[in-house]
Amino acid sequence: MTAEKVYDVFIGGLGVSGASVSYFVCEYLKGATTIAGVEHYEAPALVNSKSMHNAQTLHRGENETNYDLSHAIEMRDKAKILEAFLLAHATKGDGTYRRVSKMLLGVGDAEVALLRKRYEEFHPYFPYIKLLERDEIALYEPKAVEGRDPKEPILAFLVENGFAVNYQKLAELFIASARASAAARGKTYDTFFNTEITGISRDGKLWVITTTNGTFRARIAIFATGPYSLLFAHRLGYAKDLALLPVAGSFYRSKIPHLLNGKIYQPQKEGLPFARFHADTSVEGNGETRFGPTAKPLPLFERHHWGTFVDFLRIGTFSLRGLRALASIFASKTVLGFAFKNALYEMPYIGKRLVLKELQRIIPTIRARDIELCRGAGGIRPQIIDLAKRKLQMGIETIYGDDSMFIVTPSPGASSSGKTGETAARKAAEMLGDEHFFDEEAFRKEFGN
Ligand SMILES: Cc1cc2nc3c(=O)[nH]c(=O)nc-3n(C[C@H](O)[C@H](O)[C@H](O)COP(=O)(O)OP(=O)(O)OC[C@H]3O[C@@H](n4cnc5c(N)ncnc54)[C@H](O)[C@@H]3O)c2cc1C
Numbered sequence: 220m221t222a223e224k225v226y227d228v229f230i231g232g233l234g235v236s237g238a239s240v241s242y243f244v245c246e247y248l249k250g251a252t253t254i255a256g257v258e259h260y261e262a263p264a265l266v267n268s269k270s271m272h273n274a275q276t277l278h279r280g281e282n283e284t285n286y287d288l289s290h291a292i293e294m295r296d297k298a299k300i301l302e303a304f305l306l307a308h309a310t311k312g313d314g315t316y317r318r319v320s321k322m323l324l325g326v327g328d329a330e331v332a333l334l335r336k337r338y339e340e341f342h343p344y345f346p347y348i349k350l351l352e353r354d355e356i357a358l359y360e361p362k363a364v365e366g367r368d369p370k371e372p373i374l375a376f377l378v379e380n381g382f383a384v385n386y387q388k389l390a391e392l393f394i395a396s397a398r399a400s401a402a403a404r405g406k407t408y409d410t411f412f413n414t415e416i417t418g419i420s421r422d423g424k425l426w427v428i429t430t431t432n433g434t435f436r437a438r439i440a441i442f443a444t445g446p447y448s449l450l451f452a453h454r455l456g457y458a459k460d461l462a463l464l465p466v467a468g469s470f471y472r473s474k475i476p477h478l479l480n481g482k483i484y485q486p487q488k489e490g491l492p493f494a495r496f497h498a499d500t501s502v503e504g505n506g507e508t509r510f511g512p513t514a515k516p517l518p519l520f521e522r523h524h525w526g527t528f529v530d531f532l533r534i535g536t537f538s539l540r541g542l543r544a545l546a547s548i549f550a551s552k553t554v555l556g557f558a559f560k561n562a563l564y565e566m567p568y569i570g571k572r573l574v575l576k577e578l579q580r581i582i583p584t585i586r587a588r589d590i591e592l593c594r595g596a597g598g599i600r601p602q603i604i605d606l607a608k609r610k611l612q613m614g615i616e617t618i619y620g621d622d623s624m625f626i627v628t629p630s631p632g633a634s635s636s637g638k639t640g641e642t643a644a645r646k647a648a649e650m651l652g653d654e655h656f657f658d659e660e661a662f663r664k665e666f667g668n
Contacts, residue, residue: 226409227251228647229428229437231416231451233258235268235386235633236626237443238393239640242304245397245408247662248644250655254401255435256394256410257428259444264390266521267445268633272598274470274494274512275502276482277301277316277382278631281345282323283494284333285487285613292344300637302382303666305389308396315388317502320359320481321381322351324373326580330486331374338376351375362478366584381482383502386633393640416444419451426623439647440623443639446520446601449618450534452625458618462535462544462604463627464611465519466493468512469565469597471574471590476506483581490553492602492613494630496577510578510590512597513564514557522599540606547609554611565592600629615639622650641666 228244230237233256241256260266267273280286280294309315325334338350349355356375357364367373394410401408414432419440421427426440442448446465452458484497493514501507518536520527535541549555564570571587578585603612615632617639618625624643632639641662648657 223434223436224253225425226253226255226435226437227651228254228439228441229426229435230254230256231428231440231442232444232447233263233390233394233410234266234443234445235264235390235393235636236628236639237441238263238390238397239636240441240443240626240643241397241408241640242393242400243640243644244647245400245404245406247641247658248648248655249658251647251651252406254397254406254408255437256397256408257414257416257430257435258410258412259415261412263394264387267598267600267628268386268390269598270385270387270502271593271596272522273386273630273633274497274499274509275383275385276321276499276631276634277384278634279345279378279381281341281348281378282321282376282484283487284323284337285489285492288340288344291341294631294634295345297635297638300641300666301384301634304637305382305384307665308392309389313388314503315385315392317383317504318380319383319500321378322356322360322363322481322483323376323486324356324363324483324581325375325486326371326373328372331372333486334374334376347378347380349377349379351377360479360481360483362582362584363483383482383499384633385502386636389636416447416451419455424622438622439650441626441643441647442624443626443628445628446534446599447530448625448627449601450530452618452620453533453535455620455623457620457625459535460605460607461612461616461618462538462541462606463531464536464545464548464602464604465517465531466600466602466629467515467517467519467522467597468600469515470509470511470593471571471578472510472593473508473585473590475508475589478508478582485580488553488557490551491557492611492629493557493600496574496581498578498581509593509596510574513561514600515561515565516558517599519599520601522597523595535606536604541604544604544606544609548604548611601627602629603627617642619646
């Protein structure tokens with residue numbers, strides 16, 4: 220295949236982010252009539268957005284204790300877009316999402332005090348949060364109380380109507396909706412699978428994107444290719460102050476079915492951009508409970524794909540500046556201790572025992588024989604390193620270049636994917652200029668203000 224036609228918008232990568240960009244561009248970007256979506260693998264969302272490779276949570280910010288109020292409100296507003304899309308487009312019971320309770324469990328005096336304080340501050344902005352004492356916790360999640368020392372103080376936040384999301388199915392839904400939208404508006408949305416992007420260059424005002432399946436020309440290029448987005452940005456000379464620390468996450472699963480009714484999170488450890496171990500009933504509703512994810516630095520761009528080590532070597536982490544930044548990040552005892560502990564979590568015998576200690580804070584009666592490592596599950600978070608500040612950066616990052624965008628998505632990138640798509644479509648309208656605009660009225664109709 221050689222796609223010599225010029226596309227208005229080229230979207231590289233069809234994980235949940237690229238799929239969402241496809242939908243928002245097809246539906247709301249007026250004036251753009253030809254759109255291409257290009258994916259390395261044979262189907263959408265087979266990397267980090269794949270159902271088994273992430274924790275399937277739609278994060279709204281209230282339960283993530285490393286988010287202060289303003290950050291949590293920002294997260295809530297991003298999540299609202301996805302919630303509205305799911306409720307309007309997914310068919311109830313088709314496995315794209317499941318309404319589940321989401322609990323934040325504080326154990327011990329310090330965490331209980333933290334939750335009480337957070338409740339006072341957050342409740343006016345998140346009025347749906349319930350504060351649960353021990354007896355009420357037992358009503359929602361009996362296993363969180365069963366066998367627990369009655370003298371151990373506990374308190375919980377509860378969100379009754381949270382979302383567990385199969386982000387792989389959501390990506391498929393975004394793509395199907397993009398196709399329907401393009402067809403209804405006389406646009407072309409072409410998708411190309413089994414097509415790896417290998418290079419990008421400029422030819423006058425057009426981008427020339429080379430792939431294993433021919434060359435594409437486009438006015439706007441959007442990369443939603445996970446860690447590869449930063450690699451492509453670097454190749455064009457953008458964001459040289461950013462590098463990546465890939466952090467793999469694995470899961471354990473319970474051999475006991477129907478252990479929990481929903482999701483149970485723990486307050487975050489200060490100074491770490493990763494969620495602490497949590498317990499999640501699966502989105503499939505098959506009674507499986509998964510625990511995790513672990514957080515282990517791994518020099519790969521894709522889990523289980525050792526060939527991607529070479530790509531990692533090109534991202535700047537192994538430069539002098541990168542190594543200085545790493546030294547500064549790991550100089551923190553919290554980060555070093557966390558990384559060391561996490562490296563042990565997947566070791567035979569000892570790993571399970573260490574995981575168990577963390578899990579028994581959530582489910583006191585769980586024993587080593589009740590859990591097993593989920594082989595083949597779990598992805599890699601492309602955690603962003605700010606080389607100038609020598610720090611790990613929280614959250615996702617979009618790098619804007621000439622008529623181009625590069626979206627890098629550590630956790631909770633899937634929860635923000637609706638907002639990512641909306642923002643990319645708005646920016647693309649600005650970049651395309653005259654006679655291209657983002658259809659605010661139609662957007663407000665679907666998503667409110
Ligand atoms: C263990 C773990 C748990 C997580 N839990 C959660 C959670 O509960 N909630 C949440 O919101 N987020 C969570 N996340 C984060 C979330 O999974 C990601 O932020 C999200 O899936 C990113 O989506 P994406 O489409 O940007 O990237 P990906 O899903 O990685 O998709 C990138 C796509 O680009 C394609 N691609 C890459 N390079 C090329 C190329 N050269 N040519 C063509 N195509 C290419 C890939 O094949 C892939 O399909 C978790 C992540 C991990 C690792």
